[in-house]
Amino acid sequence: xxxxxxxSSICFGHPALEPFVPQEDVHVSVTAGNTAVVxxxxxxxxxxxxxEFRFNKTSVNRTVDRHHIMPSGDLQIQSSTIWDSSVYVCxxxxxxxxxxxxxxxxxxxxxxxxxxxxxxxxxxxPPEVMNVxxxxxxxxxxxxxxxxxxxxxxxKEGGHLPRTRHRMVLGNLEIFSVHSRDNGIYxxxxxxxxxxxxxxKTQLVVQEPPHIVTxxxxxxxxxxxxxxxxxxxQGNPVPTVHWFHNGKxxxxxxxxxxxxxxxxxxxxxxxxxxxxxxxxxxFLGTVYSTARVSVLPLNESHIPDKSGDEENEPxxxxxxxxxxxxxxxxxxxxxxxxxxxxxxxRPEISRLSDDSVMVRWSVxxxxxxxxSFFKVxxxxxxxxxxxxxTVEEDVPPHIHSHAITGLKAGxxxxxxxxxxxxxxxxxxxPNSIKFLLHKDPPKRxxxxxxxxxxxKAESSSAITLFWEYSDLDxxxxxxxxxxxxxxxxxxxYLKITVAGSHAxxxxxxxxxxxxxxxxxxxxxxxxxxxxxxxxCTHKTLALxxxxxxxxxxxxxxxxxxxxxxxxxxxxxxxxxGGVLVLVVAVFVVLFIxxxxxxxxxCVQGTSDHNSNLQQNGHMGNGDYFTTQSRIxxxxxxxxxxxxxxxxxYAAAIVTQISNGHRISPMNLSAEDIIVKAExx
Numbered sequence: 001x002x003x004x005x006x007x008s009s010i011c012f013g014h015p016a017l018e019p020f021v022p023q024e025d026v027h028v029s030v031t032a033g034n035t036a037v038v039x040x041x042x043x044x045x046x047x048x049x050x051x052e053f054r055f056n057k058t059s060v061n062r063t064v065d066r067h068h069i070m071p072s073g074d075l076q077i078q079s080s081t082i083w084d085s086s087v088y089v090c091x092x093x094x095x096x097x098x099x100x101x102x103x104x105x106x107x108x109x110x111x112x113x114x115x116x117x118x119x120x121x122x123x124x125x126p127p128e129v130m131n132v133x134x135x136x137x138x139x140x141x142x143x144x145x146x147x148x149x150x151x152x153x154x155x156k157e158g159g160h161l162p163r164t165r166h167r168m169v170l171g172n173l174e175i176f177s178v179h180s181r182d183n184g185i186y187x188x189x190x191x192x193x194x195x196x197x198x199x200x201k202t203q204l205v206v207q208e209p210p211h212i213v214t215x216x217x218x219x220x221x222x223x224x225x226x227x228x229x230x231x232x233x234q235g236n237p238v239p240t241v242h243w244f245h246n247g248k249x250x251x252x253x254x255x256x257x258x259x260x261x262x263x264x265x266x267x268x269x270x271x272x273x274x275x276x277x278x279x280x281x282x283f284l285g286t287v288y289s290t291a292r293v294s295v296l297p298l299n300e301s302h303i304p305d306k307s308g309d310e311e312n313e314p315x316x317x318x319x320x321x322x323x324x325x326x327x328x329x330x331x332x333x334x335x336x337x338x339x340x341x342x343x344x345x346r347p348e349i350s351r352l353s354d355d356s357v358m359v360r361w362s363v364x365x366x367x368x369x370x371x372s373f374f375k376v377x378x379x380x381x382x383x384x385x386x387x388x389x390t391v392e393e394d395v396p397p398h399i400h401s402h403a404i405t406g407l408k409a410g411x412x413x414x415x416x417x418x419x420x421x422x423x424x425x426x427x428x429x430p431n432s433i434k435f436l437l438h439k440d441p442p443k444r445x446x447x448x449x450x451x452x453x454x455x456k457a458e459s460s461s462a463i464t465l466f467w468e469y470s471d472l473d474x475x476x477x478x479x480x481x482x483x484x485x486x487x488x489x490x491x492x493y494l495k496i497t498v499a500g501s502h503a504x505x506x507x508x509x510x511x512x513x514x515x516x517x518x519x520x521x522x523x524x525x526x527x528x529x530x531x532x533x534x535x536c537t538h539k540t541l542a543l544x545x546x547x548x549x550x551x552x553x554x555x556x557x558x559x560x561x562x563x564x565x566x567x568x569x570x571x572x573x574x575x576x577g578g579v580l581v582l583v584v585a586v587f588v589v590l591f592i593x594x595x596x597x598x599x600x601x602c603v604q605g606t607s608d609h610n611s612n613l614q615q616n617g618h619m620g621n622g623d624y625f626t627t628q629s630r631i632x633x634x635x636x637x638x639x640x641x642x643x644x645x646x647x648x649y650a651a652a653i654v655t656q657i658s659n660g661h662r663i664s665p666m667n668l669s670a671e672d673i674i675v676k677a678e679x680x
Contacts, residue, residue: 015046016044016045017099018043018044019043020090020092021041021043022104022105025107026108028123029110030080030145031112031118031147031149032080032081032111032114033114034123034144034145034150035078035143036076036077037076037077037124037143038074039074039124040074040107042072042073043092045092051075051092051093053069053075053091054091055086055109060075068170070139070172071139071141072141073092074141082113084111085111087109089103089107095470096451114147115147118194120144120146120190120194120195121197122142123143124141125141125142126142126188128202129205131207132178134179134180134206134207135528136447137177137447140173142154142199143170144197146190151190152168152170152171153189154186154187156184156185156186156187157184158184158185161175162179171188173188177354177528180236182206186202187202207284208235209284210234210286211287212231212232212233212287213233214232215392216290218291218292219294220293221295222268223269223270223295223297225267225268226268227263227265229276230261231243231262231280232261237283240281241260243258243279245275245276263278269295272293272295273295274293275292285492287492339425340369341368342368344361344363345362345430346431347361347415349413350478352529354437354439355408356405357413357415358402358495359403359404359417363400363419369423371397371419371420372420373394373396373397373420375418376417377389377390377416377428379413380408380411381413382412396510398510401481412434412437445475445524449523449532450468451467451468451469455519456538458541460513460514460540460542462508463507463508463519464507465506465508465519465521465538467504467521469504477530478499478525479503480497480503480506480521480524481495481498481522482495482521483496483520484517484518484519486517486518487516487537493518514543517539519535520536
């Protein structure tokens with residue numbers, strides 16, 4: 001019997017705030033005019049906690065320009081004075097769960113007037129290794145004390161600081177939209193007229209999600225030939241590459257070799273044709289590339305030119321989207337006349353990084369032909385001779401957003417959406433307005449992502465997620481991105497755009513029944529997208545079985561257990577059997593009474609005829625009748641058919657059936673009784 005799935009979800013990175021690690025009181029001394037650092041080692045928190053400070057029972061006013069609460073949790077006071085001397089207490093605040101924890105130790109800050117000159121000394125240095133995800137921002141903190149106040153500067157070993165993507169705040173180095181080329185060793189130095197000192201070296205490690213450098217290409221090979229597929233990937237950590245053939249994992253065999261460069265198959269057979277995919281993944285994400293491999297028999301007289309393969313991506317609008325309206329022989333299909341084709345809207349563009357954007361569109365109420373999928377096209381309008389380019393992926397009809405990568409920072413682009421309909425016809429939507437992909441965006445992107453609080457399975461094809469978002473960065477957001485994929489899949493996430501900064505729930509539809517999905521989110525504005533949220537895993541409801549019917553429960557009568565069902569079955573069978581036995585008994589009694597009454601009438605009639613009548617016999621020597629004698633199993637054989645009533649017919653039938661006899665119309669004689677089922 002079908003049992004409804006008990007919906008449950010797993011959300012990784014559950015919001016939490018752990019206590020401070022116990023430590024002794026801290027004493028800090030600094031010369032007036034220097035940057036004072038009030039340290040606070042924040043406890044583990046998800047999302048990361050925000051540091052708050054109190055001194056003299058007063059909260060530190062974050063709006064004062066001299067006070068800067070750093071990402072590490074430290075409080076830096078610019079151009080400190082003796083009035084900043086006090087006892088400070090650090091509090092960790094997780095605004096998502098509305099929880100605050102105050103450290104048990106105190107920080108005693110003493111700011112003294114300068115006396116004699118002193119050489120620089122560091123009061124805050126960055127860690128030896130800092131990991132940062134490409135596209136995000138990073139701050140390397142550095143502060144020093146001395147008299148006169150030292151000047152802080154930074155340099156990169158063997159390179160230069162990014163010209164347009166860095167700034168110095170109180171001696172702290174901030175780098176925006178980190179690139180892989182920002183990998184390297186950074187050194188902080190402090191100097192005054194008494195000398196110069198160098199902090200220990202800090203290695204910046206830029207982590208990158210996987211990226212396919214060389215996509216797979218379609219191939220046509222002869223039976224028995226060799227196949228070489230190359231899939232060049234990049235990422236940090238180095239991505240793990242797996243190969244799949246028609247959805248099944250490919251392993252090393254005697255004729256299949258898998259290396260870092262690709263896969264080599266010897267002695268190809270027709271069973272080895274189909275779709276090949278290489279998946280590259282690390283903890284930041286997964287990407288894949290797909291190729292179609294056709295294996296032709298040796299007697300094939302013609303090998304199609306690869307350039308005619310409809311899977312190849314075109315460089316202009318007359319490419320993939322238009323090929324969808326052609327037959328395999330290359331001739332155009334006749335467009336359906338009188339058929340309504342609803343167009344997608346003008347796309348809206350938002351920046352993801354220096355080389356990627358998110359394209360969003362909508363579709364009005366579609367009372368025309370169904371849309372099979374979308375194609376996204378873009379053109380670099382800064383070049384007069386540029387052509388429309390088509391993104392390789394087909395976007396499902398229920399998805400109305402798509403990320404485009406590989407763009408040029410500072411480039412100007414137009415975008416448009418092509419709808420491909422169920423009759424293989426296609427039509428372009430209106431072009432977007434010109435979009436400038438800023439190298440240094442005019443506003444900051446959000447850094448902290450939303451937190452998924454709850455996930456609910458609505459049906460066998462829909463899941464609703466609920467989230468919270470706290471504007472910790474004081475940065476406006478324009479909406480949210482929802483990413484989802486099969487839990488057991490190594491494929492890329494599908495993306496949905498939820499417009500509006502106040503949205504806090506959304507229902508993801510068109511899902512598979514009884515299937516588990518991984519879901520994560522980002523928030524975004526024109527400057528880019530935030531860090532990812534926690535990942536939640538949830539399962540859709542299962543489909544009910546085809547034969548299932550809804551049964552209204554009867555309270556206090558039936559138990560929903562196996563033993564209760566069996567008891568009910570036995571009771572029903574007993575009642576039915578008892579009723580049948582009673583009916584048979586009643587018919588038998590009626591038959592006997594009627595039969596006795598008939599015999600008495602026959603005996604009386606015989607005596608009234610002076611004992612001189614004989615029936616089917618003759619008068620013997622002893623005043624008795626000699627009649628025709630016959631042995632038969634028919635209990636009614638001695639009676640005329642016309643003398644039987646309907647009740648006797650039924651009694652005869654029931655008696656014979658109950659005795660194990662079967663009446664067959666093919667074996668009836670003149671003495672047999674014929675009773676049709678509908679006459680009983």
